[in-house]
Amino acid sequence: MRLSTGRHRRTRTLSIAAAVAVSAGAGGVYLGLSNGGAQAAATTVTVSSTAQLESAVARAAAGTVIQVRAGTYYPTATLKSAADGTGSNRITLRAYGSEKVKIDGSKLPDGSWLAGIYGDHWTVQNLTFQNSPAQGFVATSSVGGVFKNLVTANNGDSGFTLRGDGTSDNLVQNLDSHGNYDPAGHGQNADGIAVKFGSGTGNRITGARLYNNSDDGLDLWQFSSPVTIDHAWAFGNGKNRWGDSAFEGNGNGFKLGGGGATVAHVVNNNAAWGNTLHGFTENSNTGAMALHRNTAYANAEAGFYFATGKARLARNLAVGNKGGLSKVGSRTVCAANNWDSGVSAPGFKSTDAATAYGARKADGSLPATTFLTTGSTAIGSPMN
Template sequence: MRATLLVAGTALAVASVLAAPPLDAAPAPVDALYVATGGDDANPGTLAAPLRTIQKAVDLARPGTTISLRGGTYAPDTNVRLLRDGTSSLPITLRNHGGERVVVDGENMPHTPGAVGSSIPRAERGAIHVEGDHWRIVGLEVVHGPYGVFALDTNGSVFERLVTRDNYESGLHVQGASSGNLVVDLDSYGNRDPRKNGESADGLAIKEGSGAGNVVRGARLWNNSDDGLDYWMFSSPILTELTLGWGNGFNRWNLPGFTGDGNGFKLGGNGVAADHTVRDGMAWDNAASGFVDNDNPGGHRIERSTAWDNPKTGFAFDRSSSTLTKNLAVANGIDVSVGSGSAGVGNSWTTWSSSSARTTAPTAAGWPTRRCTPG
């Protein structure tokens, strides 16, 4: 990759994240269930006699249950549906066992891919489909699904250390009345949507809904057909920290009539107002822009973030009243476009000339798995 990263105050923050302990602070479960590819759904679900299917374990779970998946590839022909509620003190946890690699492969499910112009029934969206509250989904790799993880009207849930890649829609998609959710250390890449010619498959999408207290921290979103991150028509503030978006919006799959947008961070749109905050973000080598308000007229706060080598605009906040502070923009088609209602201090475009910048080879794309703590 020819990209070069110029980090505005981000390196120290990233170093602190890499040194932080893992997010594994859920209360001790009241019971546990184990699943293995060689198990049997007639088994009791113990470590010695595990179940075979994830859905069987999910159906047996109660608040406080931890479902531990043994290593291997699970390839059901219908999606896994998480419809039961945990509680704030007793969430239901679905996770990999120990450090074992667990892949949930949705290739056998309907709509993988859907026909051009078709729609996916809501209940069939996502190789993992979440409609319950207070779930913790940890350490899974979700691939080839009709969406990777699709969460509708979920509250108080945690999506931790997930890989959502090569799905036939967005990697992780949250929608509807959804509040108090945490997305931490997500890797989401290579997602595309042939049925929409690449127009809607994002790395992370929190769209068409509302709900306070949603936080995204430590996500890496790259090589998706549409945008890295998209908050289209979500009308409540979202806090986004230590998140990267690069290489989005290119037609890597030879999709006909390709319509992917190609922004690193898209903060809403269609005139729906919400005051989003982005701290210590980076966007580079996207097909369009780095950070955009996308006609979300809210008062965004963009702090200590970097836009580099995006062919359109590094920071496009000309349709909002936003505050941009200590950001860096270099080698974009246009480094910054802000409206008369926007303000900010300490940004590169007002404090120094980018022509004197020294560039170095990027390392962000090769970071090891990050570990973040909740805020």
């Protein structure tokens, strides 16, 4: 749906009491387009109950701002919307001020996503999506989304997902996604963030921490357009923390393709450590990916596994990976990595990861740490 918002807008701010009107059965305020479809309401709605939240999301239109008061909310059906905002009249779902909000899927039917956005120009920020029986948060064929300062934790499939054709120009910034595990698949599907089964340019993931997930930290399986990933950390993925006797989680830090896609992803200034497979892997993607100043440390297999593709690896650092520093094929171009001739590995200031789990900075960016930092501006991740 691509509807114009028209020339005339009206702004209303609803108090919590007035917002009761958007709850089921209240019969009150409709947060949508006018009957003619050419005029959008610019409306701020403050919600404080699960029913209000469900209704506000379902009725959102261009210009709607949904502010969620502190607390834990338990939807009984997937929070979803196919409404479109515009570049100048976005739809926003966010916590109220600096309040802490958790949206919990433990009361959803089996197999349900916790949240699903099918529209364009949404901003979703400062919220936690947890305990879903399936995916935590999914944006499908979305354009121009901004998904910022989110937590997706302990869900029954991937924590955060972008998917579908036409998935373009989305920004995922400062995501924490951890503890996601799919019992039905014995852990083989639940990634920290999945950009899968689709296409669309201009998508960027930055400032993410993707850790302790049953499958991979990041997975780009069958996404046929380039994705940019920078200043992200993936660690501790693929370990069986759930006592699953048939566990099948993979455990790559950054899985950069697969399923026949040939794509030139851009991967800069990231770090992968303590994963049960590779730190960074092409996963059969033969595209000319570019990896610059990434660090792979203490992964159970290779730090960098690029056996068949045309990837370009420059100024990357691999230390202490049990499967070797790197496994690269003849078509991979390598320059100034620490496994290349004449290049030495600078020492780390710290190999204690405790501070990497710490609180984020006030703006939501990654915590300050000396872990895996070297002081070098020439090689390896700067860890910020």
